[in-house]
Amino acid sequence: xCRPAVRPATGNLxxxxxxxxxxxxxxxxxxxSGRKIAGWEVDRVVRDFISRNGYGEYFIHRTGHSIGSSIxxxxxxxxxxxxxxxxxxxxxxxxxxxxxxxxxxxxxRSELNMLVRAGSAEVTGRIQTELVxx
Numbered sequence: 103x104c105r106p107a108v109r110p111a112t113g114n115l116x117x118x119x120x121x122x123x124x125x126x127x128x129x130x131x132x133x134x135s136g137r138k139i140a141g142w143e144v145d146r147v148v149r150d151f152i153s154r155n156g157y158g159e160y161f162i163h164r165t166g167h168s169i170g171s172s173i174x175x176x177x178x179x180x181x182x183x184x185x186x187x188x189x190x191x192x193x194x195x196x197x198x199x200x201x202x203x204x205x206x207x208x209x210x211r212s213e214l215n216m217l218v219r220a221g222s223a224e225v226t227g228r229i230q231t232e233l234v235x236x
Contacts (some may be wrong), residue, residue, distance in 0.1 A: 115233050118201050118212040121151045125165060125180065125199040126225060128192060129216060133223040141168075141178035141187035141197075148201050149182065157203045169196035169215060193220040 125148045132139035145165040152161045164184055168177030178189035180199065191197065195218050202211035210233070215226050 115210050115212060117152065117155050117157065118203060118210055119231070121148045121201045122199050122212055122214060124148055124151050125201070126214070126216065126223075128184055129197070129199075129218070130223045133191070133193075136221070138190050140190055141180045142182035143189070144181040144199070145187075148180070148199070148218040152201060152203065157205075160203045160205055162200060162204055164204065166198040166200050166213075168202060169198055191218055193218055196226070 105208045107198050107209060128144050129139065130145045131137075132143075149158065162183075164179055164181035164187075166180035168175040170176070170181060175195070177195045178191045178197070179185075179187045180197065181187040184208060197214055197218065198215050200211060200213035202209060204210075210214055212230050214229055217224050217226050
């Protein structure tokens with residue numbers, strides 16, 4: 103497979119923001135319509151988008167995880183890479199969506215958190231829109 107040309111990090115962030123937003127829409131549409139959705143399904147939507155944009159081999163971790171009082175919780179992880187997490191995303195839980203692209207030259211990751219309630223799912227906190235170099 104040919105490696106995609108290295109774009110400026112801002113281009114990678116645009117791809118990640120789109121992928122992340124697809125994750126939000128996927129969770130929100132399932133929850134709001136009452137359809138059951140498993141963690142692996144969210145990962146698959148995000149991972150497929152990143153792969154279609156030529157960066158699949160550089161997305162080397164799951165899309166996200168459940169969040170509890172100690173950061174990671176024992177709920178559904180957004181994971182179809184390490185395991186196929188078939189646990190359902192259920193009301194009264196929180197989750198992260200944090201896709202990343204890690205090229206040899208640099209890596210870019212973008213995270214947001216969601217609160218799932220009965221019949222709704224919302225993004226909590228500030229949504230990252232700009233590149234922060236660390």
